[in-house]
Amino acid sequence: MSEKIDLLKLRLAYAQAGNDADPYNILTPYGQQPLYNGIPSVSESGQLNNLNLKPEKSSTAEIGAEIALFKGRLGLDVTGYSTNSKNQILSLPTPASSGYNSQVINAGEISNKGIEIELNAIPVRLNNGFTWNIMINYARNISKVVSLSPGVDRIVQLAPGEDASIQAVVGQRMGALYGPGFVRVPNGPLKGMPIIGTNGRAQVTPTSMYLGNINPDWTAGITNRFSYKGIYLEFLFDMNHGGVMVSRFINKATGAGQLAETAGARLKHAPSDVYNLDYYRDGGVLQPDASYARNLQIFDGSYSKGLIGTGPRDFYKRYYDHNSEQQLVDRSFVKLREAKIGYNLPKRIYANLPIQNIYISLVGRNLALFTKNNQFDPETGASTGSGLVGGFENLSLPTTRSFGANLSVNF
Amino acid sequence: MNSKLFIGSVALALLFSAGCTKRFDTINQNPNQPDHIDNEQLFLPTIIKNSVRNYSYISQFGASVVGDYYANQYNSGFDDAWTASQTEGSFLWNFFGVLRDVENYRLLSHQKGDLNNEGVGLVMRSWMFQVMTDNYGDMPYSKAVLGKASGIFQPAYDRQEDIYYALMDSLKRANTLLASGTDPINSDILMGGSALRWQEFANGLRLRLLMRMSNVTAAKIDVGAEMSAIAADPSTYPVFASYNDQAALEFLTDNGFEFPAYHNSPIGDYHLSTTLETNLKLLNDRRIAYFAMPTPATYGTNNPQYMGVPNGIGTIETSYNGGANNQSQEAPILMPVAGYSFASPIAAQGMLLSCAEVQFILAEGKERGLITSGSDAETYYLKGIQDQFSYDSSRLVVLAAPFPINITASPAYYTQPGVAYTGTTDEKLYEIRIQRGFSMFYTGFEGWSEWRRTGVPKETMIGPSSAITAWPRRVRYPLSEQTENTVNYNNAVQAQGTDDLLTRVWWNK
Numbered sequence: 001m002s003e004k005i006d007l008l009k010l011r012l013a014y015a016q017a018g019n020d021a022d023p024y025n026i027l028t029p030y031g032q033q034p035l036y037n038g039i040p041s042v043s044e045s046g047q048l049n050n051l052n053l054k055p056e057k058s059s060t061a062e063i064g065a066e067i068a069l070f071k072g073r074l075g076l077d078v079t080g081y082s083t084n085s086k087n088q089i090l091s092l093p094t095p096a097s098s099g100y101n102s103q104v105i106n107a108g109e110i111s112n113k114g115i116e117i118e119l120n121a122i123p124v125r126l127n128n129g130f131t132w133n134i135m136i137n138y139a140r141n142i143s144k145v146v147s148l149s150p151g152v153d154r155i156v157q158l159a160p161g162e163d164a165s166i167q168a169v170v171g172q173r174m175g176a177l178y179g180p181g182f183v184r185v186p187n188g189p190l191k192g193m194p195i196i197g198t199n200g201r202a203q204v205t206p207t208s209m210y211l212g213n214i215n216p217d218w219t220a221g222i223t224n225r226f227s228y229k230g231i232y233l234e235f236l237f238d239m240n241h242g243g244v245m246v247s248r249f250i251n252k253a254t255g256a257g258q259l260a261e262t263a264g265a266r267l268k269h270a271p272s273d274v275y276n277l278d279y280y281r282d283g284g285v286l287q288p289d290a291s292y293a294r295n296l297q298i299f300d301g302s303y304s305k306g307l308i309g310t311g312p313r314d315f316y317k318r319y320y321d322h323n324s325e326q327q328l329v330d331r332s333f334v335k336l337r338e339a340k341i342g343y344n345l346p347k348r349i350y351a352n353l354p355i356q357n358i359y360i361s362l363v364g365r366n367l368a369l370f371t372k373n374n375q376f377d378p379e380t381g382a383s384t385g386s387g388l389v390g391g392f393e394n395l396s397l398p399t400t401r402s403f404g405a406n407l408s409v410n411f
Numbered sequence: 412m413n414s415k416l417f418i419g420s421v422a423l424a425l426l427f428s429a430g431c432t433k434r435f436d437t438i439n440q441n442p443n444q445p446d447h448i449d450n451e452q453l454f455l456p457t458i459i460k461n462s463v464r465n466y467s468y469i470s471q472f473g474a475s476v477v478g479d480y481y482a483n484q485y486n487s488g489f490d491d492a493w494t495a496s497q498t499e500g501s502f503l504w505n506f507f508g509v510l511r512d513v514e515n516y517r518l519l520s521h522q523k524g525d526l527n528n529e530g531v532g533l534v535m536r537s538w539m540f541q542v543m544t545d546n547y548g549d550m551p552y553s554k555a556v557l558g559k560a561s562g563i564f565q566p567a568y569d570r571q572e573d574i575y576y577a578l579m580d581s582l583k584r585a586n587t588l589l590a591s592g593t594d595p596i597n598s599d600i601l602m603g604g605s606a607l608r609w610q611e612f613a614n615g616l617r618l619r620l621l622m623r624m625s626n627v628t629a630a631k632i633d634v635g636a637e638m639s640a641i642a643a644d645p646s647t648y649p650v651f652a653s654y655n656d657q658a659a660l661e662f663l664t665d666n667g668f669e670f671p672a673y674h675n676s677p678i679g680d681y682h683l684s685t686t687l688e689t690n691l692k693l694l695n696d697r698r699i700a701y702f703a704m705p706t707p708a709t710y711g712t713n714n715p716q717y718m719g720v721p722n723g724i725g726t727i728e729t730s731y732n733g734g735a736n737n738q739s740q741e742a743p744i745l746m747p748v749a750g751y752s753f754a755s756p757i758a759a760q761g762m763l764l765s766c767a768e769v770q771f772i773l774a775e776g777k778e779r780g781l782i783t784s785g786s787d788a789e790t791y792y793l794k795g796i797q798d799q800f801s802y803d804s805s806r807l808v809v810l811a812a813p814f815p816i817n818i819t820a821s822p823a824y825y826t827q828p829g830v831a832y833t834g835t836t837d838e839k840l841y842e843i844r845i846q847r848g849f850s851m852f853y854t855g856f857e858g859w860s861e862w863r864r865t866g867v868p869k870e871t872m873i874g875p876s877s878a879i880t881a882w883p884r885r886v887r888y889p890l891s892e893q894t895e896n897t898v899n900y901n902n903a904v905q906a907q908g909t910d911d912l913l914t915r916v917w918w919n920k
Contacts (some may be wrong), residue, residue: 002585023439023441024439024440024441024444025439026439027439027440027441027446028439028559029444029445029446029861030446030453031444032444032449032450033457033460034667034668035454035492036456036460036600036668037600037663037665037668039456039598039600040453040455040456040598041452041454041456041460041598042448042454043457043461043512044511044512045444046508046511046517048558093891093893093895094558094564095564095565095566095891095892095895095896096499096505096507096508096889096891097504097505097507097550097551097555097556097566097892098556098557098558098563098564098565099507099510099511099514099555099556099557099558099559099568099630100511100558100559100564101508103558103564156894158496158890158893158894160893161496162496162889163495163496165890165894167894182737184703197487208894222717230763257815263697266710280479306778317491317876318490319493321490321491322491322494322496356662359540392773411415
């Protein structure tokens with residue numbers, strides 16, 4: 001073996017594991033209600049539990065390789081895996097007309113295939129003690145529905161308050177987002193543009209169409225750490241690539257004229273005319289000869305000249321309402337998740353004390369976010385009856401930025 | 412003790428204890444929530460409270476607009492608030508959540524032979540289905556709420572016609588059960604445990620259903636005969652004697668049990684509609700002060716004015732009639748606490764069925780010759796008006812507003828044209844229907860349903876900001892039905908017609 005290689009390891013693993021349900025998923029309970037004038041009362045849970053629940057069983061095959069080079073200056077760890085989960089225990093949403101909002105079921109088979117890569121490197125290590133470490137990780141996972149339990153053709157999770165839904169369909173990737181979208185010009189020079197109807201509004205498909213997947217294509221993280229004597233500086237960047245979501249906030253705030261984006265068109269009109277004049281959406285208007293003509297005819301951001309116009313309410317609100325495609329947001333982002341600066345106090349300061357080390361650090365989290373939308377953090381999820389669901393943003397609170405100072409003393 | 416040895420033995424102990432348990436029978440029993448209920452009456456307060464509070468809340472919003480009692484910019488465009496993604500809560504499809512508890516209550520009562528409680532369960536269930544089917548038309552009924560009992564999670568839809576017949580059978584059966592039961596109705600927060608009042612509610616509801624389907628040709632039952640049987644035999648089929656009997660939930664001052672809009676309602680978004688304003692002013696009806704606040708411009712002056720706003724105009728607040736200062740806000744008894752300091756959490760009630768409504772149904776039945784027994788039409792009609800005035804006054808007493816609101820009708824009110832029971836049959840029917848409209852204020856979607864059936868008050872005009880071309884005739888099914896009960900939903904749309912706001916339900920064809 002070459003002396004440049006410190007370590008070379010190959011891994012092969014196969015494992016099968018059972019996974020049981022959380023407690024209290026077997027019997028459907030009755031919740032106590034607040035006393036009405038002192039009278040006690042109960043209500044049955046809207047989630048129907050399952051007396052015949054079976055444990056989940058998942059089998060994983062994994063292959064991996066690890067290599068360390070140049071006396072630990074460079075390390076690489078690559079893992080590929082394939083997991084099949086059978087009888088996954090989950091809460092299946094059911095139509096309210098069944099009397100229950102959801103039922104606990106064993107749901108067929110779901111496969112996960114993916115790859116994880118970790119790279120560690122020390123590009124710089126000087127004799128004066130200066131070191132630069134870099135750690136990169138990368139992960140890609142594709143989760144597919146192999147089969148569902150008999151009688152269940154798909155699992156649908158509705159967006160709270162909006163028309164979109166996440167659907168798990170046999171043979172498809174998990175996390176498929178569906179919802180109504182634009183009806184588009186089928187051919188000709190304006191092909192692909194939204195069709196503007198005779199009421200001046202964009203036409204919306206009557207049924208749901210596939211809009212994308214809520215899950216990222218890949219995720220990665222990069223940590224850089226610089227240390228010199230007792231001082232160190234560390235940055236962690238996280239990134240997600242791909243994935244879409246619908247935003248209720250963008251819909252509602254645009255409709256109410258609260259976003260800066262909605263001021264543009266209005267500012268082009270005199271205040272007294274803001275509510276009286278027509279606004280024109282870009283798109284194609286069907287002509288008597290079955291061709292399409294461009295609706296918007298000036299392009300200075302004023303939306304004030306075109307073929308078929310609408311009032312401001314239709315222009316902003318109805319353009320977003322009940323059109324999931326228009327509410328769609330790219331979930332890709334780069335985030336400065338954490339930055340840290342620390343200092344290990346020199347031993348001589350506490351040499352006479354029974355202390356092993358003391359260090360102080362300043363930490364900031366969520367310091368910067370780079371993403372395509374100006375309004376919110378795409379990592380936000382919406383709370384539904386059965387937990388937090390990614391892919392829907394529902395007027396959620398913004399992510400918080402935090403700063404902290406640590407003093408750590410080890411005895 | 413040697414610490415490593417200690418940690419090691421704890422880890423070993425954990426390893427073995429996690430592996431197996433002998434408590435399979437109890438480990439999944441939640442110590443904080445029972446999984447078994449023996450006393451059916453524990454369900455009743457939940458059933459009443461959850462259904463009525465929701466109903467009462469909705470009565471003010473979409474329902475008051477589509478009933479044309481109030482005008483509201485957001486609702487009367489018939490767009491966002493009326494789409495499939497909103498319709499679960501706003502149009503009472505979420506009664507299904509309450510019906511889960513009704514099934515438990517009803518089945519347990521039945522098993523135990525508690526006839527009164529079984530009857531009460533049937534009445535509550537029938538009321539909820541009546542409200543829902545009038546809004547939606549065809550819907551799951553015979554296969555609904557059977558998730559637990561039969562494992563049916565995608566219930567098929569029934570035709571509205573069949574639902575109507577089944578509901579009337581249920582109500583007939585409830586009346587019989589309640590007449591013979593001896594079991595106490597202890598937890599009854601609606602009717603005070605009176606089986607007689609529940610009987611009255613059951614018979615009144617049956618009259619409501621009969622009247623609503625009275626224009627249907629080729630009905631499978633004889634509407635007139637059924638109504639006549641009720642009118643002829645008050646001891647077998649008692650009906651409300653006065654507003655003291657009627658089905659109205661008294662709210663509490665306790666947190667969480669107040670009149671539901673008391674905390675939630677935005678002040679100033681809802682205005683007296685022009686339609687209600689016109690009809691009240693035409694009769695010099697002083698109840699305009701019961702239905703609405705004086706305009707902000709005249710509030711607190713010696714000459715309070717009441718001005719309405721038409722539904723369906725886009726920018727009501729900013730422009731109509733000189734702006735918000737000249738537009739009457741909602742009724743004093745409905746005021747949210749954020750609006751005025753006199754607002755009351757208990758002045759308004761959750762109204763399910765009033766004595767007056769039943770009297771007006773009897774009056775109309777008699778006038779149209781459907782009913783061949785009982786009193787004459789004018790007697791029912793006058794009793795309906797008087798009882799409604801008494802009821803409205805009684806709520807103002809509870810409100811105790813710091814300014815005088817006198818709504819009492821003078822003797823001249825009853826003798827004036829438009830109220831006096833004279834003229835052709837059509838004129839008389841119009842009078843009955845106008846008064847019934849006043850009496851159905853705040854009773855969910857009933858005012859709208861009666862407009863759909865009779866066209867009174869006048870053909871309501873659709874405004875320029877509306878997303879549809881005519882006043883709504885039904886509401887859309889909720890999105891969850893399209894996505895989670897797709898096959899049955901599609902079959903229902905095939906049978907009934909497009910799932911939009913203009914398709915007419917069976918009794919309105």
